[in-house]
Amino acid sequence: MRNLFRPILALTIMLAPVASLAQTAPVGLRILAINDFHGYLRPPPGGITITDPEDATRKITVEAGGAEHMATLVGQLRDGHKNSIFVAAGDLIGASPFLSAMFHDEPTIEALSMMGLNISAVGNHEFDEGKDELLRMQNGGCHPVDQCQGPHPFTGAKFRYLAASTFEKSSGKTVFPAYEIRTFEGIPVAFIGLTLKGTPGLVSPVGIAGLEFRDEADTVNALIPELKARGVEAIVVLIHEGGLPTGDYNECSGISGPIVDIVKKFDKAVDVVVSGHTHRAYVCEIDGRLVTSGDKYGTLVTAIDLKLDPVTRDVVSAKAGNNIVRTATLAKDAQQTALLDAYDRLAAPIANRPAGSITATLSRVPNAAGESPLGDIIADAQLAATGAEAKGGAVIAFTNPGGVRADVTRREDGAVTYADLFASQPFRNQLVTLTLSGKQIKDMLEQQWRDPKRPRILQVSKGFSYAWDGSKGDGERIIAERMSLNGQPIDPAAHYRVTVNNFLFVGGDGFTVLTEGTAPLIGVYDVDALHTYFAANSPIAPTAADRIVRIN
Incomplete structure (x- = not known):
């Protein structure tokens, strides 16, 4: 390899006699x-x-x-x-x-x-x-x-x-x-x-x-x-x-x-x-x-x-x-x-199906703690799809930030289509509800820093909250006493039904603790859960994004 950023004319003159420029152009x-x-x-x-x-x-x-x-x-x-x-x-x-x-x-x-x-x-x-x-x-x-x-x-x-x-x-x-x-x-x-x-x-x-x-x-x-x-x-x-x-x-x-x-x-x-x-x-x-x-x-x-x-x-x-x-x-x-157009003719009837409405754009961009308004809504939808009424018994839902791919952008009339929701959840992962101990939940949250340079902060459903300290080392960033569900502290020895998508369930993004969960129950696809949630709760407004607190 030569120095690519030297003038090419100088290189040509240096590399070839004038008489042979045509042959070596x-x-x-x-x-x-x-x-x-x-x-x-x-x-x-x-x-x-x-x-x-x-x-x-x-x-x-x-x-x-x-x-x-x-x-x-x-x-x-x-x-x-x-x-x-x-x-x-x-x-x-x-x-x-x-x-x-x-x-x-x-x-x-x-x-x-x-x-x-x-x-x-x-x-x-x-x-x-x-x-x-x-x-x-x-x-x-x-x-x-x-x-x-x-x-x-x-x-x-x-x-x-x-x-x-x-x-x-x-x-x-x-x-x-x-x-x-x-x-x-x-x-x-x-x-x-x-x-x-x-x-x-x-x-x-x-x-x-x-x-x-x-x-x-x-x-x-x-x-x-x-x-x-x-x-x-x-x-x-x-x-x-x-x-x-x-x-x-x-x-x-x-x-x-x-x-x-x-x-x-x-x-x-x-x-x-x-x-x-x-x-x-x-x-x-x-x-x-x-x-x-x-x-x-x-x-x-x-x-x-x-x-x-x-x-x-x-x-x-x-x-x-x-x-x-x-x-x-x-x-x-x-x-x-x-x-x-050929593909659109087949897809349009499903893509244009009304899903609900929003009062403002639901952003996927996280705040300093790693939480986003759209991430909250998606986690809430997954909890609603797998909670007690859905016979899954889930009390907490987590979703990976990499699975939240696009904002749900507000149009002038606020209407949202199935295609809009699909763009935000395009992987079509199935939901899985499993049982974890309080200690396993903390251990799972610690795995958000498997790569400390690029932490993957999970989005969490309403009712669950926690705080983390970025100045701490591996295994110590989650403040155990700040983990709570509906205002009650998470008990390390107690067991909780937790919903994630099947990508996380098999250890995706390095969340290997989830592979230790018991009594897994397979649920609906994530985008279908989101569609059902919109139909039942529209118009939907952005959340306050205050479920995750960053200390340092």
Whole structure:
């Protein structure tokens, strides 16, 4: 790998005599990249927030996204470029809105295939329905339970999933190919795909049973000799892991997070890194490499321009820019419109079903203690669905913050549809009511800090409250005497019926204490519980979000 940020003209003069410039003129390659699409076939509510081009002191919101507009932009960005490739850094599916999720994300796979996606890394959300379902996304066929629901047979992705660091324990082989080599005017370029090492803590253990997720940097570095033996010098990594910058969508101010250390550990042969997972946008230079990310939900397409030396076959120049998928100025692609309309005709009667109403937007954004108004409502709905009247006997309900995916945004008339609720609870997890001791409840709450840098604060139902102290160490953050149910202290030796979703029940997000619960009773799906709650309690107002108290 060369210094990618030196002027390309200087490199050309240095590398070739004047008489042979024609033979050694750099070969251009445009890489278009997306990440964390999450099935947002329609533009996401809220678009993207950027710095006002006319006033750097304020932020503005730009309506952006949607497969119809993205397809048009991809076509425009490819136009005039002899060599191009369209890639992704994972989480194309999973945690999806109703239109995609109702059909197990088949519409998203079809839409991205139709717009010419070539290669994608596997993200953690690709495993939301398990390894076998992900293989179906690649290869096609009907869903094993819901069968063929779409307007036509599902034939699978026309793009190739890559997962270099994801191995079958039994065979020692990767679930998907580790890399793919594409040749541009005789120059081979390798694309390595990586799932983040932390995937087991983010998805249901059942869905990834028998799989191993290895270290990202170690995996890439082990592949370098093999690639070089195949004559490859230009190497691009597609990784579902990312960073946290403070700047605008084409900046890299103060970036932190896992991607920084990972890139620094990569062999110097790695030229470019396309990242994701953190739902942020940035264009960075980290350790002499170009590192990019394109926000989330299809609001941006990253255009990366490389110059390849035909003699050394290495990258000699790299630059990038994020391009907004502006709904106001980009025409809709007719093929995408036809595809979405075909699925809409099947989904609309269910999606548009009235659910109830709200007095104000129910936000999923947590306060300093980790509690959100929407999280409270969802936990209340799950308690209502499994309490004494529902024969589950639950007295407390908990739900994981990662399962609360979108605000329930108030329209002018306050009406809420089934699709609105589904967007906030898209995983379609079943509720499970089980028995835990008071001590086990405390131990479970302590597991919220399995990763102290990114605590996962569970949302709790009305009547239950507790306090935590962030200055304490492992096993000591929950203040035992501040745990109460309906004003009465939680007794460590007493037993309580507790409701969670089946993702948590099997130890998802690291809440392994829940696997010790007894007398489990399977209930309704979480989104159906929420729909029933809205029907019975509308209009619904935001909660005070005062059930969880943070001391330090």
